[in-house]
Amino acid sequence: MKQLSNHLKLITIKTFLSAFVFTLLPVSAEEVNVYSHRHYESDDKLFKEFTKNTGIKVNIVKASADALIERIKAEGKQSPADILITADAGRLVRAQDAGLLQTASSPSLNKQVPKHMRDKDGHWYGFTVRSRVLIYSKERINPSQLSTYEDLADPKWKGKLLARSSSNIYNQSLLASIIANNGKQSAMKWAAAVRKNMARPPEGSDRDQMRAVAAGIGDVAIANTYYVGLLVNSSNPKDQEVAKKVGVFFPNQKGRGAHINISGGGIVKWSKNKANAVKLLEFLTGPEAQEQFPNATYEFPLEINSTNSELLQSWGKFKADPLSLSELGKLNSEAVKIFALSNWK
Ligand SMILES: [Fe+2]
Secondary structure, eight states: OHHHHHHHHHHHHHHHHHHHHHHHHHHTOSEEEEEESOOOHHHHHHHHHHHHHHOOEEEEEEOOHHHHHHHHHHHGGGOOOOEEEESSHHHHHHHHHTTOEEOOOOHHHHHHSOGGGBOTTSSOEEEEEEEEEEEEETTTOOGGGOOOTGGGGSGGGTTTEEOOOTTSHHHHHHHHHHHHHHOHHHHHHHHHHHHHTBSSSSOSOHHHHHHHHHTTSOSEEEEEHHHHHHHHTOSOHHHHHHHHHEEEEOOOTTTTOBOEEEEEEEEETTOSOHHHHHHHHHHHTSHHHHHHHHHHHOOBOSSTTOOOOHHHHHTOOOOBOOOOTHHHHHTHHHHHHHHHHTTOO
C-alpha cells in the first residue's frame, strides 16, 4: 500500500514537473532579435550558420546606427531588440551613454575579444577590425614618402590629400584617437593643416577618395582598408582598375600603430533573450566566424594578423594602436568640435 502511495506521489510530481516545463518552454522561444547597421549578405549567411548550430532563430532589422539607437530609445521597455550591432565603437559608446545597453560577459567573450576591443564592463564587444589607413597612388607616390597621420599636416602635401566629410564617424574616431594620443591643441593644429593640404573640399565616400587618387585628383587618401577589398572584388571593371592603381599604407608603424576601429555588438537593456544574445556574440567572436570575415567583408579578424585571406596578407602585417576603443566614443564630441573649428566640413 505504502509502495502504491509512493508511486502515486511520483506520478503527481512527474505530472507537475512536465506541466511546469511545458509552460516554461514557450516563454523561452529560441530566437534572438538583431538591430544591425551592417548590410553584408555574408552576415546573413553567418546568422544562418548560427541557427544551424544552435537552433536559435535570428531576426534582423537593418538601418543606420543612429536610426536604430533612436528606435530603441522610442521603443523603451517594449523594444524587441536583443543586440545592437554597429560598424564603429563610437556609436556603441553613444548607445551605452544613452543607457540602452546592459552588461554581459562570459569566459569565451573575455578570451576571444582583446581588452581594448570591448567595453571594460561588457556593454559591447568588437567582432571585426578595420584600420583607417593611407591609400596612395602607386604611380606618383613611393611608400617611403609616407610615415604617420601627423606627417599629413606637413605643407609638402599641399593640394595632394583626399578625405571625406568630418560628419562621418570614421573621421571623427580617427581624430578622437589623435586627441587621445597627442592632446587637443595638437589635434586642432593637425585637422586645420590637413584640411589646408586637401586637393578639394571633402566630398563623397571612402571609395570616392580612392577613385579620386586613381583619377589623379590627389595622391593620398584617408580610407578604411576593407573598401580596397570591395573595389578589388567589384563587379564594375572601372573600380577594379582603381584598385590596381592604389596601394595600402599602415601609418605610425614605428610609433603607436595604425588607427583601428571595430564592428561590434552590445546587448540591449530590455533584451528578452539575453542568453541567446550572448551566444550570438560568442559565435561572431569565435573561430568559425573569425575565419570567414576577412574573405567575406575584407575586415580583419580580432587577431588582426592571423588571417588566411590572400588580399589582406598582401597588405602586410601591421601594428595597431592599442588605445582602448571606448576612448573614441568618449572623445567624439571633442572631435566634432575640432573639425568644425578647423573648417574640415
Ligand atoms: Fe564602412
